[in-house]
Amino acid sequence: MDKKSIVVLGIESSCDDTSAAVICDGLLLSNVIASQKVHEEYGGVVPELASRAHQQNIVPVVDAAIKRAGIDKQDLSAIAFTRGPGLLGSLLVGTSFAKGLSLGLRVPIVDVNHLHGHVLSHFVRRKEDDEVPQYPFLCLLISGGNSQLILVRNYDDMEILGQTIDDAAGEAFDKCAKVMGLPYPGGPHIDRLACEGDPKRFKFAKPHIPGLDYSFSGLKTSFLYTLRDEVKLNPDFVEENKADLAASLQRTIIEILLDKLDKAVKQTGVRTVAIGGGVSANSGVRAAVADYCERHNLKAFIPERAFTTDNAAMVAIAGYFKYLKGEFCPYDLAPYARVGV
Numbered sequence: 001m002d003k004k005s006i007v008v009l010g011i012e013s014s015c016d017d018t019s020a021a022v023i024c025d026g027l028l029l030s031n032v033i034a035s036q037k038v039h040e041e042y043g044g045v046v047p048e049l050a051s052r053a054h055q056q057n058i059v060p061v062v063d064a065a066i067k068r069a070g071i072d073k074q075d076l077s078a079i080a081f082t083r084g085p086g087l088l089g090s091l092l093v094g095t096s097f098a099k100g101l102s103l104g105l106r107v108p109i110v111d112v113n114h115l116h117g118h119v120l121s122h123f124v125r126r127k128e129d130d131e132v133p134q135y136p137f138l139c140l141l142i143s144g145g146n147s148q149l150i151l152v153r154n155y156d157d158m159e160i161l162g163q164t165i166d167d168a169a170g171e172a173f174d175k176c177a178k179v180m181g182l183p184y185p186g187g188p189h190i191d192r193l194a195c196e197g198d199p200k201r202f203k204f205a206k207p208h209i210p211g212l213d214y215s216f217s218g219l220k221t222s223f224l225y226t227l228r229d230e231v232k233l234n235p236d237f238v239e240e241n242k243a244d245l246a247a248s249l250q251r252t253i254i255e256i257l258l259d260k261l262d263k264a265v266k267q268t269g270v271r272t273v274a275i276g277g278g279v280s281a282n283s284g285v286r287a288a289v290a291d292y293c294e295r296h297n298l299k300a301f302i303p304e305r306a307f308t309t310d311n312a313a314m315v316a317i318a319g320y321f322k323y324l325k326g327e328f329c330p331y332d333l334a335p336y337a338r339v340g341v
Helices: 037-042 047-068 088-105 114-123 169-179 187-194 217-233 242-268 283-295 312-324
Strands: 007-012 017-024 027-035 078-084 109-113 137-142 147-154 157-163 272-276 299-301
Touching (some): 007 088, 017 312, 027 047, 047 088, 078 114, 078 312, 088 109, 109 114, 114 272, 147 242, 187 242, 242 283
Antiparallel strands (some): 017 027
């Protein structure tokens, strides 16, 4: 390894995925993710089980990331880690490991905001000529815990233009899927079923929130009441209409998201749109945003699916940018559970 190269190890442990990645001079060398199956039988993430699984996974995951990158741990210039927001027990595992490894190797640590990581995932490159967004751009950040419209002026200059006032888009997917009796996580199952269904078969409530803020709690309630009323008349209603229910739910969520995105584009005049977060893996969302951008002559950045869910590549690239500016983290900083961008 060239001594002049800047090599950053990223560590992500904010929820239920343990991940480590290595970036060298801005190029991705490895990205290892260990997902936790233990939560499936509970229908959601159990925080205590998540933090225990992180403790089991973090050493082999970091070791695999360094080996796959073809480097030695002595080559590291810095260690970037997710400091928040997320589950505190999970964050503590990644934070403590990063601090310990940093002290052992005598390299600095860089703390990364998880939401910044999702936005900056578009700057993860595998090759020198991979295209990245030009500032400024709009990022629609949609995940299980967050739904935000962000104006990105630089890696360290982001403004939240709108956000959910209650539930996130991903939560709407997962909770509605749970009501339908689909396994956790429900989002991918909704996506699969929606491809086979009629998106105009059912109508669900779409909230009218002023400005660029979102709301998905009314949609969840509308979906629940529709199922409750129909099941009274036909106990097999859900089973017989799964595909149409999934397609109609997905269409409604996409319409809510795109309505606010359109308003943000018109308000800001920005010509580049990116999406990020776990819900950006949804094929309907990806197609709808790509189609919207094509119709309005906008530049669209749709991330690889590997970079949509929680991953350490996005943490490493965010840490790389901060390293270039000398923005290091003191060892007494603690992780945090909740914050905006």
